[in-house]
Amino acid sequence: MTQPAISDATKVLVTGAAGNAGQAVCRALAAQGYQLRMADVAAPPPDILKMGEFVRCDTRTPDDARRAVDGAQAVIHLAAWHCAHQPPVSDATIFAVNVDGTFNVLEACREAGVRGFVFASSMAYGWGSVYSVSKVLGEELCRCFHETSKAPVALLRYHAFVPGPYLEYGVRLLRNGVDRQDVATATAAALGAVVNGRIGLFRTIVHTNHGMPDAVADNFRALGPDWCEEHVTGSRHLLQKYSLKLPEKVERHDLGEAQRLLGWKPAVGFVEFLQDLEQRDARGEDVAQLHVCGQLPT
Numbered sequence: 001m002t003q004p005a006i007s008d009a010t011k012v013l014v015t016g017a018a019g020n021a022g023q024a025v026c027r028a029l030a031a032q033g034y035q036l037r038m039a040d041v042a043a044p045p046p047d048i049l050k051m052g053e054f055v056r057c058d059t060r061t062p063d064d065a066r067r068a069v070d071g072a073q074a075v076i077h078l079a080a081w082h083c084a085h086q087p088p089v090s091d092a093t094i095f096a097v098n099v100d101g102t103f104n105v106l107e108a109c110r111e112a113g114v115r116g117f118v119f120a121s122s123m124a125y126g127w128g129s130v131y132s133v134s135k136v137l138g139e140e141l142c143r144c145f146h147e148t149s150k151a152p153v154a155l156l157r158y159h160a161f162v163p164g165p166y167l168e169y170g171v172r173l174l175r176n177g178v179d180r181q182d183v184a185t186a187t188a189a190a191l192g193a194v195v196n197g198r199i200g201l202f203r204t205i206v207h208t209n210h211g212m213p214d215a216v217a218d219n220f221r222a223l224g225p226d227w228c229e230e231h232v233t234g235s236r237h238l239l240q241k242y243s244l245k246l247p248e249k250v251e252r253h254d255l256g257e258a259q260r261l262l263g264w265k266p267a268v269g270f271v272e273f274l275q276d277l278e279q280r281d282a283r284g285e286d287v288a289q290l291h292v293c294g295q296l297p298t
């Protein structure tokens with residue numbers, strides 16, 4: 001991945017910093033030398049908190065949004081509730097946080113002259129639920145912000161990285177899943193592109209890429225086990241031992257523009273998962289009980 005050419009410490013606000021993506025994004029940005037301000041209704045855990053300044057903020061309140069944005073050169077807006085949240089959040093709250101909250105943060109950015117914005121959209125973008133529509137409206141609000149302020153904006157349609165059982169995480173990579181670390185690197189790459197003015201308004205999907213031939217991806221249940229075995233010896237045995245339910249087809253998206261414009265490509269696919277599983281299996285770990293936060297555990 002190409003690193004952004006940040007000349008000095010750019011101050012970046014990350015909303016939703018205490019959340020699952022927020023923590024991974026803050027770690028990635030701190031490692032790249034950004035000055036971090038974290039905003040959330042809840043405080044991030046201590047290891048994240050020490051990476052920057054924390055502002056308690058409910059994005060539904062315009063003054064909170066203003067306080068959070070004040071002094072930041074760029075904003076990564078992750079704060080939202082999603083429909084897979086546990087415990088579930090009502091549609092009214094999802095709408096208020098995801099739409100009104102986004103409006104308030106963008107208005108604060110406009111007032112403060114923020115020069116770059118990265119928005120957490122979703123593969124759920126669409127009209128099938130209030131959450132999906134909240135991402136349609138969120139993207140439109142961001143677009144309006146770009147059109148009227150000319151500030152660079154990146155809209156990232158993340159695929160799924162919700163926490164859950166390790167084995168489910170692995171198989172999800174073949175469907176609609178993405179590793180949380182890839183979400184973080186994509187977000188950091190998008191930030192670099194907006195801060196350096198390499199993009200105007202840019203939208204991309206953030207998904208995995210397994211690097212497999214189309215013929216295998218289109219007929220994965222039949223051809224996948226041999227392909228996996230070619231890449232990780234012992235895969236056939238692992239697929240059977242852990243009853244990994246392979247999809248008929250592997251979901252794929254063209255990530256070429258993200259590579260060209262952001263210098264980003266995903267690092268974790270099904271092969272990396274199988275390599276990890278093979279090592280855990282060899283150590284005799286009980287992987288059926290392993291819970292992960294949407295990424296390969298370290």
Ligand SMILES: NC(=O)c1ccc[n+]([C@@H]2O[C@H](COP(=O)([O-])OP(=O)(O)OC[C@H]3O[C@@H](n4cnc5c(N)ncnc54)[C@H](O)[C@@H]3O)[C@@H](O)[C@H]2O)c1
Nearest residue numbers: 016018019020021041058059079080120122158160161162
């Ligand atoms: N997790 C996924 O699979 C997934 C997939 C696609 C898109 N997304 C999007 O990515 C972003 C981050 O998702 P996540 O999985 O990290 O979610 P998360 O639920 O783990 O974190 C969301 C964070 O937002 C904070 N928050 C909620 N309401 C707030 C408010 N009013 N003001 C300030 N902070 C508030 C929460 O306290 C939480 O820390 C969201 O915009 C989500 O819609 C997530």
